[in-house]
Amino acid sequence: MIEFSGVKKRFGDLDVLRGVDGRVEKGEVVALIGPSGSGKSTLLRCLNYLCPFDDGKVVLGDVELRPGLDERRDAAHLRRARLRAGMVFQQFNLFPHLTVLGNVIEAPVHVKGLPRAEAEQKALRLLERVGLLEKADARPAELSGGQQQRVAIARALCMEPDALLLDEPTSALDPQLVGEVLNVLTGLASEGQTMIIVTHEMRFARQVANHVWVFDQGYIVERGTAEQVFERPAEARTKDFLAHLA
Amino acid sequence: MRRAALAGWSLLAVLVVVASIARGQDAPRDALDAARARGTLRWGADAEGGAPYVFADPNEPERVVGFEQDIAQELCKELGLALEFVPLNWASIYQDVGRGAVDFGMNGLEVTDESRKLGLFTRPYYLFSEQLVVRVTEDRIRRLEDLAGRQAGTLGGTLAERMLRDAGAVVRTYDGQIEPYEDLELSRIDAVLLDVPITKYYARHDQRPALRWVGDPIGRGEYGIVVAPGQERLLEALDEALGRMVRDGRLASILRRWDLWDDRQWALVRPDEAGALGGLFEAARVAAQGAPTIAAPVQEPSRSWLARHGPLLLSAARMTILISVLSMALAIGLGVPLAVARLYAGPVVRGLATVYVEVFRGTPVMLQLFVIYYGMPHLPPPFGLELPPLAAAVLGLGLNYAAYEAEIYRAGLQAVPKGQFEAALALGMTRWQAIRRVLLPQAFRMVIPPVTNDFVALLKDTSIVSVIAIQELTKRFYVLGRSDVSHFVHLAAATAVLYLLMSYPLSMWARRMERKLAGGER
Numbered sequence: 001m002i003e004f005s006g007v008k009k010r011f012g013d014l015d016v017l018r019g020v021d022g023r024v025e026k027g028e029v030v031a032l033i034g035p036s037g038s039g040k041s042t043l044l045r046c047l048n049y050l051c052p053f054d055d056g057k058v059v060l061g062d063v064e065l066r067p068g069l070d071e072r073r074d075a076a077h078l079r080r081a082r083l084r085a086g087m088v089f090q091q092f093n094l095f096p097h098l099t100v101l102g103n104v105i106e107a108p109v110h111v112k113g114l115p116r117a118e119a120e121q122k123a124l125r126l127l128e129r130v131g132l133l134e135k136a137d138a139r140p141a142e143l144s145g146g147q148q149q150r151v152a153i154a155r156a157l158c159m160e161p162d163a164l165l166l167d168e169p170t171s172a173l174d175p176q177l178v179g180e181v182l183n184v185l186t187g188l189a190s191e192g193q194t195m196i197i198v199t200h201e202m203r204f205a206r207q208v209a210n211h212v213w214v215f216d217q218g219y220i221v222e223r224g225t226a227e228q229v230f231e232r233p234a235e236a237r238t239k240d241f242l243a244h245l246a
Numbered sequence: 247m248r249r250a251a252l253a254g255w256s257l258l259a260v261l262v263v264v265a266s267i268a269r270g271q272d273a274p275r276d277a278l279d280a281a282r283a284r285g286t287l288r289w290g291a292d293a294e295g296g297a298p299y300v301f302a303d304p305n306e307p308e309r310v311v312g313f314e315q316d317i318a319q320e321l322c323k324e325l326g327l328a329l330e331f332v333p334l335n336w337a338s339i340y341q342d343v344g345r346g347a348v349d350f351g352m353n354g355l356e357v358t359d360e361s362r363k364l365g366l367f368t369r370p371y372y373l374f375s376e377q378l379v380v381r382v383t384e385d386r387i388r389r390l391e392d393l394a395g396r397q398a399g400t401l402g403g404t405l406a407e408r409m410l411r412d413a414g415a416v417v418r419t420y421d422g423q424i425e426p427y428e429d430l431e432l433s434r435i436d437a438v439l440l441d442v443p444i445t446k447y448y449a450r451h452d453q454r455p456a457l458r459w460v461g462d463p464i465g466r467g468e469y470g471i472v473v474a475p476g477q478e479r480l481l482e483a484l485d486e487a488l489g490r491m492v493r494d495g496r497l498a499s500i501l502r503r504w505d506l507w508d509d510r511q512w513a514l515v516r517p518d519e520a521g522a523l524g525g526l527f528e529a530a531r532v533a534a535q536g537a538p539t540i541a542a543p544v545q546e547p548s549r550s551w552l553a554r555h556g557p558l559l560l561s562a563a564r565m566t567i568l569i570s571v572l573s574m575a576l577a578i579g580l581g582v583p584l585a586v587a588r589l590y591a592g593p594v595v596r597g598l599a600t601v602y603v604e605v606f607r608g609t610p611v612m613l614q615l616f617v618i619y620y621g622m623p624h625l626p627p628p629f630g631l632e633l634p635p636l637a638a639a640v641l642g643l644g645l646n647y648a649a650y651e652a653e654i655y656r657a658g659l660q661a662v663p664k665g666q667f668e669a670a671l672a673l674g675m676t677r678w679q680a681i682r683r684v685l686l687p688q689a690f691r692m693v694i695p696p697v698t699n700d701f702v703a704l705l706k707d708t709s710i711v712s713v714i715a716i717q718e719l720t721k722r723f724y725v726l727g728r729s730d731v732s733h734f735v736h737l738a739a740a741t742a743v744l745y746l747l748m749s750y751p752l753s754m755w756a757r758r759m760e761r762k763l764a765g766g767e768r
Contacts, residue, residue: 075676096688155673159674
């Protein structure tokens with residue numbers, strides 16, 4: 001469903017991704033872990049081309065992304081790719097000038113062309129699912145961080161993407177608010193939602209992820225089931241990383 | 247003539263030359279035929295010029311009076327046409343005559359070699375000379391020659407200015423005829439040299455006891471009526487009508503009524519007209535009898551200054567608001583696309599937007615107004631538009647402020663967090679959708695305070711449009727203030743209060759929005 005190979009990305013003198021390959025099947029939950037600056041967030045952003053990569057390719061279903069695509073010239077192509085992979089950001093990035101409901105229906109109505117009533121129905125179902133039905137008319141600024149992130153998840157889901165890309169979805173939250181977001185994600189995983197999550201929540205990764213990929217210095221140095229990676233890490237760098245967390 | 251205006255003219259001169267080469271010569275419409283078809287003859291003058299030429303009647307400020315008004319009235323009677331007064335800006339009368347906005351100009355216009363290049367002049371209707379005025383305590387200055395090295399004030403671009411320079415004085419030029427005498431009283435200058443009619447109305451000893459006239463009037467110049475180049479038939483008709491007024495004494499009696507008749511005016515009569523001077527002799531006889539020559543052409547006002555001038559100031563304030571609102575609408579309508587182009591367009595469009603912003607920010611708005619109002623009509627079609635003053639004012643201010651609004655909106659767009667744009671793209675929006683639906687609405691809210699502040703600035707900047715013959719609040723204040731000198735300060739205060747009433751609520755609103763935005767955002 002999502003496949004990438006030889007993806008390289010360089011920021012100035014810094015090689016952030018030195019050629020990574022991978023494959024995610026429908027229904028899988030993949031956790032990307034590793035020290036900060038190891039390239040996991042950058043890979044996530046390459047997958048929907050928010051970060052144009054320098055080499056390699058990304059395939060999302062029937063859409064192939066290559067270096068050199070242009071936001072204006074290749075707008076239609078990029079849109080097809082992005083409809084397949086919804087994104088949830090560390091900083092939520094809700095639109096502050098719209099209500100919660102407005103945030104969720106914005107893209108379905110204006111990108112997909114869904115009738116407003118239909119989009120609203122769908123949005124309300126999703127808000128109910130993330131436990132925020134009563135906040136539909138609130139502004140993002142009136143919500144807690146955890147509530148905002150749940151709205152952001154509903155917003156991404158409302159586009160019915162094949163997969164969700166989640167970039168450290170709980171890192172900006174107060175500790176007591178992390179749980180409510182992880183609960184929502186755990187629920188989605190159990191329903192078979194394909195997800196790729198960059199996370200520092202090892203307990204969550206262990207419980208929810210089918211696969212764990214360990215990043216270090218621009219490479220994926222180890223991959224396996226959660227149990228393999230956390231209980232019997234093969235690579236020294238994985239051991240180092242896990243030891244630092246403890 | 248104001249310095250900025252002068253800069254405007256030089257630029258304009260270049261434009262006109264270029265445009266006339268590009269366009270070729272086409273025959274101008276005949277102004278006399280057009281006036282006959284209309285039934286009115288349009289006279290252009292600046293009521294700010296003041297008494298006794300043409301000024302707002304202190305009693306009924308909505309109408310103008312003055313010896314030039316009386317002459318214009320008689321001329322129209324002679325030609326069988328109704329008189330229509332068109333208020334202009336003195337500094338640009340020649341250009342307004344030239345572009346056909348009025349049929350003739352008569353406003354203390356001196357006939358000189360230079361002014362003859364700007365239009366066709368009739369025979370003179372008044373022969374002016376200059377009166378030197380000093381403080382009563384002054385004993386060093388007895389003649390013009392005593393001014394060498396001393397500070398002297400007068401109106402810019404006049405015979406008086408040339409005389410002062412020839413005498414070696416340090417010349418300070420003014421735009422109005424009240425200010426030089428004020429400065430003289432305050433000892434900022436040592437003497438004032440101005441045309442006798444001005445001196446008679448603005449430096450009378452009973453009104454300014456601190457000042458005194460020195461010696462007899464000196465120098466000699468002619469006031470003439472000007473029509474556009476090529477309008478020989480109108481010129482001839484006006485000349486003949488004026489000649490009849492000279493010969494039958496009507497001109498003399500008008501001048502006498504305004505206390506302007508003196509022996510020098512005999513030279514208005516041409517040698518070959520000496521045979522038919524019945525009326526003029528009669529006028530001279532009365533003058534020689536020493537009869538009270540000034541028959542109170544303007545009566546003492548009966549109503550209070552506020553009752554007389556208030557409604558006029560209010561209507562001018564409405565014009566100020568109208569111009570401000572329309573200009574701001576244009577400025578925002580144009581500024582937003584400019585800002586978007588500067589940030590997100592391709593290199594060519596972005597370059598054009600940058601050039602626009604730099605040009606309109608980097609040149610004076612007054613110059614831009616001049617070019618739009620006086621320059622554009624000379625351009626080849628489809629740019630050769632003759633815009634009415636209001637449209638030109640709104641266009642000029644709007645185009646200028648668009649450059650500033652563009653910069654504000656650019657800053658606003660840049661202040662929207664980068665994650666907003668990314669979130670929009672990640673949801674499948676195109677760049678343009680993201681800009682329109684996500685970035686702009688947020689930028690709009692953020693820039694409310696600076697845009698409101700700009701609107702307040704625009705409100706006051708509208709006073710500039712008086713250079714293209716619009717009567718907004720500041721211009722109206724000058725016109726009224728010069729007709730009612732004893733209430734000049736009252737009128738200034740009232741005008742200031744009106745500006746404050748317009749701008750203060752806006753400033754308050756901007757401040758409240760600023761606080762709200764600062765506190766309400768996460």
